[in-house]
Amino acid sequence: MVISFVSCSTGNQQSDFSVPYEKYELSNGLTVILNQDRSDPITSLVIVYHVGSNREVPGKTGFAHLFEHMMFQRSENVEEDQFFKYIEGAGGNLNGGTSFDQTVYFEVVPKNALELAMWLESDRMGYMINTVTPRSFALQQNVVQNEKRQYVDNMPYGFTDYVISKNLYPSGHPYNWDVIGEMEDIENATIDDVKEFHRKFYVPNNATLVVSGDFKKSKVKPLIEKYFGEIPAGNEVNDPEPANITLNEIKKLYHEDSFANAPQLNMVFPTCENFTRDSYSLNVLAQLLGQGKKSPLYKVLVREKQLTSGVTINNQSLELTGSLRINITANPDISLADVEKGIFEAFSKFESDGFDDNDLERIKAKLETDFYNSISSILYKSFMLGYYNEMAGSPDYLTRELETIRGITTEDVWDVYNRYIKGKNYVATSFVPRGQLNLVAEGSADAAIIEEDITQATQMEITDTSV
Secondary structure, eight states, X not given: OOEEEEEEEOOOTTOOOEEEEEEEEOTTSOEEEEEEOTTSSEEEEEEEESOOGGGOBTTBOSHHHHHHHHTTTOBTTBOTTOHHHHHHHTTOEEEEEEOSSOEEEEEEEEGGGHHHHXXXXXXXXXXXXXXXXXXXXXXXXXXXXXHHIIIIITSTTTTHHHHHHHHHSOTTOTTSSOTTOOHHHHHHOOHHXXXXXXXXXXXXXXXXXXXXXXXXXXXXXXXXXXXXXXXXOOSOOOOOOOOOOOOSSOEEEEEEETTOSSOEEEEEEEOOOTTSHHHHHHHHHHHHHHSSTTSHHIIIIIIISOOBSOOEEEEEEOSSOEEEEEEEEBOTTOXXXXXXXXXXXXXXXXXXXXXXXXXXXXXXXXXXXXXXXXXXXXXXXXXXXXXXXXXXXXXXXXXXXXXXXXXXXXXXXXXHIIIIITTOOOEEEEEEETTOGGGSOTTOEEOOOOOOOGGGOOOOOOOOOOO
């Protein structure tokens, strides 16, 4: 067992910020991070599995998200739908989430219920998969299908991410599909598929367990060993390599949206993977371009041309690659061709007017505030400690990120603007209210979205009535 006692500290006189933690590893490869915080008599338990939709392959997409649903059903010692009952009965709450790169499960409980949370999480880590039945599997396949109908098919602009992913990333790239997956793949998935996915990725040596809050290490460590130590390690799981992309052409797609009341334009530029200096510089660039009334996008699109009431722009750097996205919901009856032209006018304004040191420091201060907000509770702190350990290799990145943000220079910002944005190819989506094709951006092609006829919607047949 390897143990390290660390206090994440910036080492910077600007701040005394630190997050004390102890990190060690069980014999089965499970990484454990303990963070004592006695500000409230509660504890959080978070497990970060290094598996998201980027571990899937074409034809078997949506498995990570589907498996998240399965993990809340039952395990060998926990009856069906009892996970919520146990935790809520103890006065706590629990949930989970799946992204492109990771899957997270958490509980926040009174400190006297921490052992209960450990038992539940360990039971579904080590002893869940053999309880999956055709009935329980079909039920969750139906839940996922209905989730897509609710949050994609029947939401304004719901297909936007789908269209962007299909056109930004080449076929076979792990970000070419949404986290929820292709419905055909969900329908065709088998229990054997799910068991194989579990055996490969839901293993102790592909996870980080974080306990934060009011607890005594002398009591918690034996409990962690008791509940998690006996779970067998899986085969070695290698981290995926970055897979940055370039676009050979500008791609413009449109869709008549039955639920939209106003036209919306998205422009997406390929960028880079996370934890690189470029990724942090791009975060600063995005803020300079579109955050606040002094930004060029706001000045041109909102104040001068009155094309929209607001601007959204962000850089999302993920494990394999990233993208900078500009999202503009235009005012009713505004042409998205005019919005697109306005964006390039804002770029020209940015190039001619630039920004000063005060602008740069203001943006970095905002990003630093956002950083502190991301660890403002024991739960958020647990998320971040687990995330940085799995994705960056060490919880120390919690403070290294802060140092990197503070160190971004004017030269860094102009460098990423010139290499990733200026004159570069992009994907643009025009989603317009049905019957208003005259508002799409110039040169756009039909996105050819196949929408489900809800009157013909199908559900997986539930034939097994066993519990």
